[in-house]
Amino acid sequence: MDVLGHYNYWIVIFLMMAGLYTVISRGNLVKKIAGLNIFQTSVFIMFISFGYISGSAPPILEDGVTLYSNPLPHVLILTAIVVGVATTALGLALVVRIREAYGTIEEEEIHSQDRDF
Amino acid sequence: MEHFPALMIVLPLLAAPVAAALPNGRLPWLLTTAVSWGVLAMACFLLATVLGTGPISYEMGGWAPPWGIEFRIDTLNAFVLLIVAGIGAVVTPFAGPSARAEIPQRLQSLFYCLFLLTYTGLLGITATGDIFNMFVFLEISSLSSYALIALGRDRRALTAAYQYLIMGTIGATFFLIGVGLLYSVTGTLNIADLAERLPALEEARVVHTAFAFLVAGIALKLALFPLHLWLPNAYTYAPSAVSAFIAATATKVAVYVMIRVLFTVFGVEFSLGEMPLQPILVVLSVIGVVVTSLMAINQLDAKRLLAYSSVAQLGYMAIGIAFGTTLGLTAAITHVFNHALMKGALFLALGAVAYRIGSTRIHDMAGLAKVMPWTILAFAIGGLSLVGVPLTAGFISKWYLISAALEQGWWWLAVIMLITSLFAVMYVWKVIEVAWFRDLPESRADVREAPLSLLVPVWVLVAANVWFGIDTRFSAGVAARAAEALLGVAP
DSSP, X not given: OOTGGGHHHHHHHHHXXXXXXXXXXXXXXHHHHHHHHHHHHHHHHHHHHHHOOTTOBOSSOOTTOOOBXXXXXXXXXXXXXXXXXXXXXXXXXXXXXXXXXXXXXXXXXXXXXXXXX | OTTHHHHHHHHHHHHHHHHHHSOSSHHHHHHHHHHHHHHHHHHHHHHHHHHHHOOEEEEGGGOOTTTSOEEEEOHHHHHHHHHHHHHHHHXXXXXXXXXXXXXXXXXXXXXXXXXXXXHHHHHHHHHBOBHHHHHHHHHHHHHHHHHHHTTSSSTHHHHHHHHHHHHHHHHHHHHHHHHHHHHHHHOOOBHHHHHHHGGGGTTOHHHHHHHHHHHXXXXXXXXXXXXXXXXXXXXXXXXXXXXXXXXXXXXXXHHHHHHIIIIIIIOHIIIIIISTHHHHHHHHHHHHHHHHHHHHXXXXXXXXXXXXXXXXXXXXXXXXXXXXXXXXXXXXXHHHHHHHHHHHHHHHHHHHHHHHHSOOBGGGGTTGGGTOHHHHHHHHHHHHHHHTOTTSHHHHHHHHHHXXXXXXXXXXXXXXXXXXXXXXXXXXXXXXXXXXXXXXXXXXXXXXXXOHHHHHHHHHHHHHHHHHHHOOTTHHHHHHHHHHHHHTOOO
16 A cells, blocks of 8 residues: 555644644643644545545546546535634634633633632 | 425524624514524424425425435424424523523624524534535534623633533534545435445445544534533533523434434444444443532532533433434433423523522522522422423433333343432432522522513423423324334334
8 A cells, every 4th residue: 555645644644633632732722723723624635635536637527538526525625614714713702702801811820710719 | 385494494594694783672582582483383394294294305406415405304303303493482582581681782682693593503403414514504503602602691601612612623523524534435425325325335444434533523512421521611601591592402403413323324233233332322321420410419500510410311312322222212312302391491490590699509599499489499390300200201211211221131221320310319409408498598588589581481391391291192202203213113
């Protein structure tokens, strides 16, 4: 099996793990959102990779072309990107509100403030 | 008539921006109430049609499945649609006075906009027959419910919403990965089509991976122990009407998605036979039911207590699913219905308490039965239903679950269910004891009974708890038909 030939899937796995690790390990709320974004992006690349067939043409009818890429994953991912943007926007808006209410965006400090409360 | 499957999603979706554009005040609330009642009427009609003439397939925009998006209504999702629509129709009248008291005046119309979007999302997840469409509706309902939770008065509502956003997005993205992997091997997104093509591919490792991602993603949304950490804070700090609505519907819809994926998409032999999901679900759920019931006993806030009890109840549903038998699945689906009724009633009763005294801490509820007898009585009956006392809806669920356990010869599981029911007695009693038998502090002597506009929705659900505890022809009957259809034993 050609290991490096599937390099796009290695990128997907790397980004997925890096994103998920950032979400779990970081205490900074903005960095968590960034990690979540990287995690989601890896899935976008995965979907787009599924749609491509080696040596295929864009899905526009043309004479002499028989092998086309599948356009559907791209369309799905356009939807997923919109969802991702909305999630990020909402997440960051919540961080702004949290900062207004607590004066910090570090998870540890927020927890200790809530305990004192 | 034939457009009802689409119309019941489109109506709240279109009403949402209208509600946002209306001036703050009563108008957005009246619009939301009208929409939710309209949707309830359509859900009733759909269930009656499905029970009479079999599944309905609706082609979105006239594109034939499997290429176009299909809305497919069968017994199971017509039943879940009715639950979501019914709870929505009861909670929205309650939300009027409750939200006026808890949510800043300038955010009123946006509140109803978000409420309608959550409603749209939950109905959409249930009605659709396309698995990617399911993901999109899942995100519509989730994103709007994060924002709804953040509207809570306590600042901890913000951190709760943030935590829910992180966990929920990870869950939804896992679901999306699973969908992508399935698409890569089958080339279809239509659920009925997937179910047809997957048996030939069961050996493929991609399918196994897709299964793992889908189940893990849904389990996060479903708050299956130990992935429930987002739930208690979210339910506790959300505005009262939102807690009641989300507790009674959102996790139930996640249970529906789980059932749909396990039994319709993959099929019971693959999900519970070939994949080691049955032991995983049973072990996690049993630990979850015991641990979260014990945690519920230790809570100081009544809303938080109910939230932990919700996780325990979801464990019961997961156990029912894990049996993989008609009786087990009937138990799970019946419990989805009954639990929506009891948690709806309990959270609404607490909403009425919060409306009058501005707190749901158990300590603050001392002696409240003397001034708010109807509210506390409603809470008590809802609590009895949660425990599973005969003549309440909860008893029916427990009865089916224990019969399903005994049918498998798992008597130890029946014993655990009885023990955890005793835990439920303890945590419900904890609230009742304080509210009923403690002395009312002087400072609360002028508290009055909740207004009728709050009491009526609470008592509608309480009455439903008693009604469906006595007459199970509808609840358990429809659930049994849905279970038979899912397992392919129906005629």
